[in-house]
Amino acid sequence: MAVDYTETETLWMKTLMNYDIRVNNVRLCPTTTRTGRLPTAPTVIAGTAAAPWDWSSVITNMIGSYSINGWLYYYDTSNPNGVSRWVDPSQRPKFFQRETAVVSPSTTPYFMDALWPDTWPLKEDLPPSDLYQGDSLTSLGRICLSRHPLMRFKAKSGQPLPSAINMSYADGHAGKLRLQDIKNVTWHVGYEPINDPWRTR
Numbered sequence: 502m503a504v505d506y507t508e509t510e511t512l513w514m515k516t517l518m519n520y521d522i523r524v525n526n527v528r529l530c531p532t533t534t535r536t537g538r539l540p541t542a543p544t545v546i547a548g549t550a551a552a553p554w555d556w557s558s559v560i561t562n563m564i565g566s567y568s569i570n571g572w573l574y575y576y577d578t579s580n581p582n583g584v585s586r587w588v589d590p591s592q593r594p595k596f597f598q599r600e601t602a603v604v605s606p607s608t609t610p611y612f613m614d615a616l617w618p619d620t621w622p623l624k625e626d627l628p629p630s631d632l633y634q635g636d637s638l639t640s641l642g643r644i645c646l647s648r649h650p651l652m653r654f655k656a657k658s659g660q661p662l663p664s665a666i667n668m669s670y671a672d673g674h675a676g677k678l679r680l681q682d683i684k685n686v687t688w689h690v691g692y693e694p695i696n697d698p699w700r701t702r
Contacts, residue, residue, distance in 0.1 A: 641683065
């Protein structure tokens with residue numbers, strides 16, 4: 502179950518390209534291919550609700566509009582360029598290191614619409630203030646996007662969130678997840694679903 506982080510320059514996309522499929526558009530939500538443009542400076546990596554992310558300036562076609570649930574990466578401290586470079590060792594118990602760690606596969610996110618290729622949501626995270634632009638600096642901000650339907654929306658604390666994202670789960674099924682339910686899934690080992698995106702406990 503745990504996914505190899507490989508290296509920062511390629512992440513999960515290298516595994517997908519090498520072992521599964523070499524069609525670049527499989528990493529793109531149709532909404533981003535029809536309406537978006539690749540990011541430009543100063544945010545050369547992050548996408549938006551309408552635009553894909555562009556991960557590598559070294560490797561061509563490293564674009565996409567989906568994120569992997571980062572808690573599904575294999576946490577390996579022996580790889581100096583792996584996930585342990587970015588996620589503190591104190592967070593290691595939250596990672597799904599083995600398939601048996603996924604106790605609720607039908608509620609455990611695998612891939613989802615996003616403006617960044619990976620994310621590690623926590624209960625303390627809050628939705629971004631702009632659901633169209635998102636926020637690449639926060640885990641929830643990378644995926645809490647008003648993409649389905651595509652709209653510009655400024656979120657206010659405590660108010661219901663509109664729109665939805667597409668999400669696939671560890672059991673293989675997929676569907677739309679309302680942004681209002683973005684915390685009502687099982688993000689990591691020990692995570693207790695929360696039915697309010699503004700609640701932090």
